[in-house]
Structures are given as structure tokens and as C-alpha cells.
Amino acid sequence: MKNGTEISSNLSNNMRVCVKKNNGLMEKFSYEKLLKSLIMVEAPLFESNKIVSDAVFSIYDGISTKEIKKVVYNLLAEIDEDVANKYLANTALKVRTSRDKIEPFDLAKIANTLIQETGASQERAFEIASDVWKELKKLTVEYLTAPMIREIVNTKLLEGGHEDLRSKYTRLGIPVYNITSLIENGSRDNANMIHNPESVHKYVADEALKQYALLHMLPSELADAHMSGDIHIHDLEFFAGRPLNCMQHDIRTFIQYGLKVDGTGDHTSVAGPPNHIETLMNHTGEIMLAAQQNMSGGQGMSLWNVFVAPFARGLSYTDVKQAVQMLVYNLNMAYAARGSQVPFTSMGLEFGVPKFLQDVTAYGPKGEMVGTYGDFEDETRLLQRAFTETLIEGDSEGKPHLFPNTIYSLRKENFKSEFEEDLLRVHELSAKFGTSYFDNMLPDYRGNMANYMGCRTCLQDNWTGDWDTDCLRTGNLAYVTMNFPRIAYQSRDELEVFELLDSYMDLAVEALNLRREQGLKCLNDYNLLPFLKQDVEEDIYYRIENSTMSFGFVGINEMLQSLFGTGIEDKDSNRFGVKVVQHMNNRANELKKETGLRWSVLQTPAESTAYRFATLDKEKFPTKSILQGNDANYYTNSSHVPVNADVSLADKIKIEEQYHPITAGGHIFHAFMGESYSDPNALMSLTKKIAQKSDIGFWAYSSALSFCINCKTLMKGLNNKCPTCGEVDDVEWYDRITGYVQQVGRAKSASGGWNAGKRQELVDRRRFEDN
Template sequence: MGDLDDLEVDDADELSLDEEPPGSQLLQSTSKRVRMIFSVMASPNRIDILRILNSKGPLTYSELKSLAGFKSKKESGKFAYHLRKLLRQSLVALNKSERRYTITNLGKLVLSLARQIEERSIIESGKMYVRTSHDSIEEFNTQKIIQSLVREAGLPLELAQKITEEVENRIYKYQTAYLTGSLIRELVNSVLLEHGYEEYRHKLARVGLPIFEVQEMISNAENVDNGVEGLLFKTGQIVFAEHLLTSTLPKDMADAHLSGDLHITNLGLWSILPDTIFINVKALIEDGIDLKGKSLSVCRIPSVKTLNDLSSALSMIIALISKEASQEVVVDDLIPLLSRYSKDLSELERKLVDSFTTSSIVVGYNNMSTVVSFRIPLGTEQKIVKTVLSAYKTYAKLTPIPRIGLVIDYEKGRITDVSEILSKIITLGGKVMFAKHKTSQKGITCPKNSTSTVLHLGSLSINLPRLAFESNKDETYFRARLALLMKPALDSMALRKKSISNLIRLGVNPILAANTQYMQRSTVSLVINLVGLQNAVYGILGFKDDKKGQEILHKVIETAVDIASKKDKDLGINVIVCMTESDGSERFIALDGRKYGKGSVQQITDTETYSQGIVFDIDKLSSLTGKSAEITECNKIGKILNGSFLIQITIPKGTKAGDIKKVIEKGASITSSFKPVMQAPICGNCGFKDEKLGDKCPACKSTYII
């Protein structure tokens, strides 16, 4: 009936327009034009068509018809009639080459006018309407407040009715004719707080950003990587981080993070993604990747029969799997996978460069710091190994900041066979870790003989100097405080495991979902990182770096490992303690400086970070042997820890490849794992990178070197 009424009204309008009194032809045509446009606005169906084209256009005839709700054949004539009206008045235009309909500028003006008329009529009617968060305007209804209080906050019905009555009175008292959902929620929360119902208010809190911060983010968009995707990702991270701290984590753990007792890296991703994944690429490619109904815009990987197939599959796997961890994915068995293509090594190298460079375009879309590292075991398939290293060198030279790394496993091979090319890779800013086992760039180890996918849930670092400051130089009390902090921290990480496991089961991480069969075919570890141990023991507790002081340091680690072992049994999850780098170290120093004074902090460290593992410089390393006290102490700590112990070797900027080669070979001769750290200069203007880059870029002549 509605459409037939529209038809009758419009026809009547058209008849009446023909009976205009004589007058100025210009005024007459203008008046007729306006009347015709208003007649078009009289139909809600035509207003809907304009709204659809404004939000979703350009659209084909069939797409527009379906979205407008004209789905049966009987309604085809009605839809054609309404569309013809809009076309005649130039409110809608047809692109004849593409056969798509779009809204014109005049149509947008009419739509805006219709919206203003609707809003003004609502205000003049005296009724109260609400702009909801679901893109709609609804009449104010107190029953919806009651439903939200009961459903979201868990209030008893009688209390919900009482709170709603008070909120309603305030709304009428303020004479607010136009409401928003967020304003009503603020009023509800205010009433809850006034009555002492803080816990209920906490459940109703809105997670999001103030308008000012959103505007600031847009204004400073030049500081955000990856364009619009980076802007949206940063916004999403802020929302999920706030949700974690206000709703997911227990209050004592959220307070511990905010106060600086501990630090959680990647707050926005903490309860969504694992930190580190160890996965077998050979099994992935041979079994195939079944994304099921997820990522329908991604090509499905066919069976790999040629080198071209392998290159495409490898590129896609790197890009996809990088989105399923927040820090690093360690990929194993690349060398065995490539062994069948050893007949043409030059072509293999070209294809590997293609895989690395093309996949890097996608790496970092969702997780901007995720590294994909390939474990390269030395001692077998030497030609394939050198081909991979040569391809990686090209990739590192082409990419200003690589997101692909290498883990060189020299347990069964000699570093000297590859130290020359690796030294050149390091000068180009390549990410290289050396170890005698499966490990990540941060030194997080994988369980030995593990054939399944391994997930590490870490990103939680404990501020040991803070605990020491609060212990009044009593090392027993210090260790007791450490134990007290670790227990709830590990309980929170167990909750994190449940959250991530559930998301994997739901297919949010499609590759992990297929590869782990919903976590039944995988190993999961919870990782606690100790930051500032040396600063706490030697700087604050007052012990010297001698035998007695080292014994105290060992006791602290043993306390942490003991708590981890007990929690391992209680939770049924592998719990490990490590000493590796953390992005929370600088934050710890800043917070401790405010709390205890910058002078107190400067007395215990001469750098901008607390101790993270052990750091050697080149000069110090050159004087060490396998029997040196420093190396003996490193080995001792490594044995006590049930996780990992990162040894970093700092290399000054501008060090020649030949000198780095000596550093690599020396490091391999005295320790089981280490990571060279060197800043590679990059032109901040054009991205040019070369070991010979000086104060001025040879490519663009810019002096902006980073």
C-alpha cells in the first residue's frame, strides 16, 4: 500500500505542476523544479535509495534494487518507477560505461536537507530521541536502560529500575531534547558511582578514545606507518589495551602494570595473539594451508610442484603467519624444503629474493613489529645454506628495516664457513641470531625435539629494581616480594592462554587453527622475563659483583624458577623464566625515577635501560675465553634458568665487515648463543642503505641519516 500511495501522490503532484499560473518563465521553472524535488522527497523509498547510494555506491541496478529491499520480481516495476523519478530530477546519475548508479551532489544536498527536517521535527515534537551507536535514531525508552543494566552489569532487576528512574528524572530535568547513547551511559555511570556501585559502573564503562585524541591522531598521521591501515590498527590497539586493563586483567595485575611493578608489551594484542610461534614450514607447504571460510580474498595455495609454486607459497605463508603472532614467528625446515631445487641454485636464489621482498610488503600490516625468522642449521646442505644467505643479503640491502630474520644454528656446523657473508648482512641491518638450538631473535628457546607447533605467551617483564627499592636492602624480603608478584602474574597469563585458545578455535588465527587442530596438537609455554637483576642485586641490595654477590643473584633466579615449577604443576602449562630484552626497561627507569628520584636510579645504571641478559662490547669480548669468569657466570645463569638467557654483543656503528667477522667467530667459540647488535645507517629521505653510507646519502644527497 505504501508504494501505491507514493505512486498516487506523485502522479497528483505532476498533474498539479502542469497547472502553474503564468508568470516569469525563470521563476516558474525554478518553482516547478523545487516542487518536483520535494515530491521526490515525499517517498521514503526514494530517500532510502539516496541513503544507500550515499553510503555504498556506486552500485549496479541489481545491487541497488536488492539493498533497497525490492527482492521479488513483483516489486521490479515499483523499484524502476522510484529510480526513474530520481534520475529525472538529477538526484541520481548513471555511469553508462560502467552501468553503475551514483548519487549526485544535488542528491546529497536533498538527503542532508531531509535529515535536517527529520531532526528538527523530532525536536519540535517535544519527544526525546536518542542517537544510538548503531547508526539510528530511536525514541527514548527507559526499558532499554533497564535491560542494559541487567544484561551488561548484572544488576538485580529492582535495583536496575531504581537507577533508571533516577537517570530518567535527570534527563527530563536537564531538558535535553536530543540525546546520544554515550551521554545516557555517562549519566547512568554517574548515578551508579553516587550510590557506591563502583563495580557495576566498571562493567558499564565505555572503551574508546576522547574526541580530542582522535583528532590529534588524525592531525599527526604523518607519524603513523602503513597509511590508513596503520591508523586503524593503532586505534584498535588503544581500544583493546584499555579493555585489557579495565575489564580482562585482575585489578591487582592492571595496577601492577600501571604502577611499574611489571610491564606488559603489546597491551592491545596481549589477549588476542601469542607472542612467539615456532612452526614447521615444510609441513605447512606439504600439508597445504586450509583457511576454510576465512580470508576469502586470499588465493588458496595449490600443491607445490615447481620452484615458481614454491616461491608463491613461501611468500604467502610468510605474509599470513606474520599476522598470527605479535613479536616473532620462527620458521623451521626451510633448508630441507629447498633441497629438491638444488639443480639451479641461481634461479633458486632469485625466487627466494622474490619471496622475501614480496612478503615483506604485507608483514607488519596487523602487527607492525612482527619478525619472521628462518632457522638455518649449518653442517648440512651447504650449497643451499649459502644460497639462502645470499638471497637474504640482497633482501636486507633492498629493505631499510627488515622484518625477516635469520637464526643461525651452528650446533653441527662451523661458523667460519658462513661468517663472511653474515658479517656483511649485519652491516646492512639484517636481523641475525646465533644459537646451538631452536631459538628466537630474543633468545626464547623452543623445547628440544619438539615436532609440533610451539606457542610462547610472554610479553610480561618484572621490574626487579622496583622490588629491591621496596625491600629495604633485605634480600630475603626481596625474593619473597618476587614470589608474591609472580603467582598472580602467572594466573593472569593462564587466563590469557584461554582467551587466545578460544580465538584460535573460532578461526581468528586460521593458520594456527588448522596447524594446531584447535590447540590440541601444540605446545604452549608461559614466559616470565626478569629485568634489571644485576641493577637490583649489585646496585640496590648492596652486594658486590663477586662470588657472594653472584650467589645471591643465583638465589633470586632459583626463587623465580621454583615458583614457575610449582605453577607449572598447578596450571598444567609449561612455565619458563628468562632474562632477555624488554621494551619495558626504559619505562621502568622513567617510573622509578619519578618515584625514588632520578639520582637514585642513576646510581644503579649508567645507561638508559636496566640490565637485560648480558651485554658485551667488542673490546670486552676480544679479551674473553671460554674459561673467563664472565663466560663461566653466563653459563651458570643459563643452567639455573629454565628458559633463555640472551647475550648481546654491541657493535659500534661503522664497524667494517672484516671486524664483525672476527666478532662472530669469537662469540661462537666461547658461548652457545649470542646476538650481534649494530645500528645500520639509513637515509631517512629515500631509504637508501649501504655499508658505505656516511653523513650524506649518495643517492639523493640528503643529510637526513637515521
């Protein structure tokens, strides 16, 4: 037994040492934390103090948690083997589960899954689980995985002569039970997917590829950081074979050179340069669909009506609108993207030809030069009108066209009286369906060009300074999201906030560099992305060297509440929030200089991540976690004001506009409007104020809608019953999920595409009324 002086000296020294966690992060050694881990497994207090005191003599700076746990286990086993086993199961043996979580080993969970999935009796299930535990104790691995445990269970089932149980418990990429559940019930991970055979295939394949990325492609510290919820590495299912995210197309390429939808022309028919507007409309849809096979995210086309304008020369408005209608229906009816989705598309429209394009060479029918785009002002405006009117009309049943996400660029000259009618028409679309977006080009931080893809990811001409190079034929390569509330829960002061933030960003940099390396391999070595690699003027179509790698974040509001007791609505707290994001932005700029690559910060479109982080933190930090929602929990998305905050629209703008100039990788402002804002003139007046008097870069007016499938009545608000025919079972809800408008599901049931966290957020949303 060490004397008191020795223990005191070692405790003092070890207060200064740091421990390396499984996710690669360092934290200060804590005597109390180690003691608590023993008390949690019901080790007697006296023996626990003795064990920790003895263990202190083995602690050194940089020791791993794994080494500490081994020392404690050995000391505890000398006193009580049963308690030592319990300690091992709860602390040393960690399991990476199929739910993207890291959990302590729990023998009861094996028994319960055997009962649930195979129908085994409780006695038999716990007998098998105990045999599995005896095997697992012998292993010297950093972590267990659900597939590893399942295989050992299956071995024990075979040894015991239980082939009937093993056939039900076996794993086919994912467990048989999970596949059965997918077939019967579907999934809510992606609100843009319906329940059908293709979506089942996608989910099964996704699960296998996620496991491949976590076990084979990512170092263990990155996999642990993702699964524990420190960070979220998006699109793991696409990490290996489809590592590139969103893209902005340049339709001029296909106007000049024609279309090879497979990228080579070896396996499909090849189309030459289009000669008619109808052909070009068809090609537009095919480009989006073909690229979707190579990309994991959304497809965008900026300046679309400007580049298409030469094809409208000499045509009547009726002919132009008919061609546009063909495109819109094509984009909404091509159920051929991943998992039987329509391609996730965005269309950037201009109210006129921007000044920087006035003298740029225009290409028209047969790919020939036809003057400059400034010569086609009237046709540009005609196409915008046709697109907007087509969207206002909706489909044949009166429902909104959900794609493409239609983005209207607002430039200083667009607020002249000659554009008043065009602006009003777009606000009729906003008032009716809430599907239009606005890209504000007036703030000082803007250049000539900024385009958005999908929910909010953005490219601006701030990379080389050339609008073409910076904004077209490239996109967002990937992004990693950081759990801001968790940083606050683990920090004692502001200094530790930035230390932890830097550690999280280090992890994100490593993950994003790996993703980029895989993208280069898929493009150049594996020839896995032929559409993106097709030849264009002695170059390949996709400019990967210009693509962005972005740092995302969730939960600034909850971070501030944890640190200061007040959220983003408080000026002093919000000042620190801006400081945190500016810190990220500064780090991104430093990385640009160091690596020559395009790093940026974005507000994550956290459809599932805000729900996942909150769920994990509720378990990990039960006394510290600050959560939104009652029935289901979630964090406030990125740097937004909480959806239920009692804040005026004007104050919400003042709070959130501070973040748009420092999130160049993408951002959005949500105005959740009430029924009284259905007046297009009121919305247009609001647009002028936002564009001319704020730094908001991108926004949308979101209106909750209900649609009666029985009598085809469209209603404002979330209604449980149709006022026309009295229908209650077949009333569909619509609203904006993170960036795009999508079906929520049936009003009467919880079924539908939105996960539990997003459905709770929908209920919590405060609507702005015109008063």
C-alpha cells in the same frame, strides 16, 4: 582519648599485622607511612598524630588499604573537612589513566585538559572541575578511570549548556584530542610501524581493547599491578581476541597438504601441495602473513633450508637464488600485517643437514616422499648460500632487508674446514648490516634443537624430549615482566626480595593462566583463530598444549645497585642476580610439575617496558630510583650489562653467559660493534670463541648504520651528515632496538619509530673496537 599504655600496646601489635594493597600484595603496617600521608596533605602535626593513634585501634591483620583510608578520612573530616577532601583526593581516590598508570586524583588535571582540548577559559575550566569533584566524592568505588571521569565532565558540560565544549571533549574509544594527535603526529610505541592510516586505525582499536582487558577481563588487583608498574602484562590489546604470542611453523605441513590462508578454504582460494620452488617461496610468505592475522607476536620457521632442499634438486644456483630473492622481497614488501606492518618474521637456517635429521623422511614436490633429508646436503647448503648472498646485496637502493630475522644455527660439525667459506659469507653479512643472528648448539644445556622467534623468545627440545613436538607448530603463548628494581626499593633484606618476587610471580601466574584460558576459548569456542585451528592429521595445526608461558624481568643491574651499591659488573652482586633468576627458574619447574603446563623464564625484549618502569619509578620512588639515561630514563634490559658500561667484550660474555642456561624461554647477547669490526674474519674468529668457549646461546653483532636517502650512500656509525653529497635532512639511522635491526628515524630530528628511552639508550651504547 586513649591512654598512652593502650596506644603503645596497639602500636606494638600492629607492627606485626599486614595490610592488603590494591594489587593484592601484602605489606607490613607502617605507623610512619600513615602519618606521612597526612603530613603530605598539610594536616597539622598534632592532629595527624592523634588521628593515626585513633586509627590504630581499627587496624587488624589483613585489613585493606581502602578500609584504612576510609577510617582516616572520617576521623580527619571531624577536624577539618577541606583537609579531609585533600586527603581523599591524594590517597583514596586513585585514577587509572589512559597512559597505563595509577595516579592520585588531581582536580587541576581536569581543568588543564579542558583548557588544552576545548579552549575553555581557566576560570570556566576550574569551575567545571570543582563540580566534578563534588560528584566524585559521593562515589564508593575502588578506583576511578579516565573514561569515567571524562563522562562525568561531559555531563557537567551539558548541564551547564556547553555543548560546543562537550563535542570537543567527548571520547571515541579514546579522546578526540588523542585521535587528532595520532593522525597528525603518529606514535612511537612500536618501532616496526610507520605513520599511515592503518597504523592510526590500529592504535585507536588497541586503546579500546586495552581498556576492555583492564576493565573487563583482568581482576582489579592484576590491573592495578600492571598500571602501577609492579608487573607489565604484555600485549593487553590482544588479550581478548589474539591471546597467542609467537610461533614456530612447520613448513612440511604445507608441503604435504597445501595451503588454506583462511584456515578453512571457505573464503579464499585453496592451493594444493606445491610442485615448484617458486610456488613454495610464495607459500612461505603467505603462511607467515596469514598466521600474523591470528597471532600477536612474530612468526618463525626453523630448519627452513633443510625442509625446502628437495625443491632445489636439479636446479641451477641462479634459479635457486632467484626463488629466494622472491621470498625475501615478498616478506619485506607485504604491508598487510597489523597496522600496515610487514609480518614480523624469522628464518632459521642450517649450514648443513643436522645429524638428527639425516634419516628423517623428506617431502618434496606434490607432497611426495623423496627419501631422507640426509640425501639433500648439497641443496641445503645451496639454499643457505643463496639466502645469505641475497641479504648481503640489500635492496635496490643498498639498504638492508630488515626481515626476516635470519638465525644461523652453529653445531659442532659446522666448524670443520668444509664450512669455512659458508661461515665467512655469513660474517660478511654481519659486518655489513649486522642483521644475522647466531644460535649456539654447542653448550651442554642444549639438545638437538633450539629455535628462536622474533627478538629472542625460544623453544628447546626440553619439554617432551622430541624436537618436532617441542619446537614446531607451537610457540610462546605469553609472558609477563616483573619490575626488579622496584622489588629492591621495597626490600630491607634478601629475604624480603624473594618474598616480593614470589608475590609478583603469583600475579604473573594468574595473568598467564587467564591468557591461556582465553587462548583456548578463541581457538575452540569462538572459532576466532581459524588459521591456527585448521586440521592437520586429525589434530589442529597449533599445539597450544606445548606453548610456553614465561616470566620476564627487567633491571637486574639496577636491582643489584639498589641492594648492594654495585651492579651486575661486580662478581659478588652478580652472584645474587643469578640466584634470583635461578629462583624464578625453580618456580617455573615446580609449576610444570604441578600443572602439566610449560612454564619458563626469559629475558624480556623490553622495547617499551624498560622505559615505562623507569618512568613510573622515578615518580613513585624519587629518592630511591636508580635510572639509566639523562634526557630520558630507562632500566637496563633483563640481565644485560648496562650499554654504557666500561667492560671488555670478554668480561661482558663472562657476566651474561651465566643467565642463558637458566632463561630457557629466551635470551640474547648483544655485541655492539664499532667500525673497526667490519672485518668478517675478525667477526668469524670471535664467533668461534663465543660458540666453543661460552654458554652464550644466542647473539648478534650490532652495527649502527646511516643511510643517505638523497644519494643512496650507506655509512657505518650514526652520522648527522652524508660525506658524499652533504645531505643533513634525509640521513636515516639504523640499529638493533631490542632484538631486530630497525630504522631509528632521521638523524636531524627526534622523529621516528623509537621511543624516548630507547633513543637515549642508543646514544649511550658503548661500541666494541678491534684492539
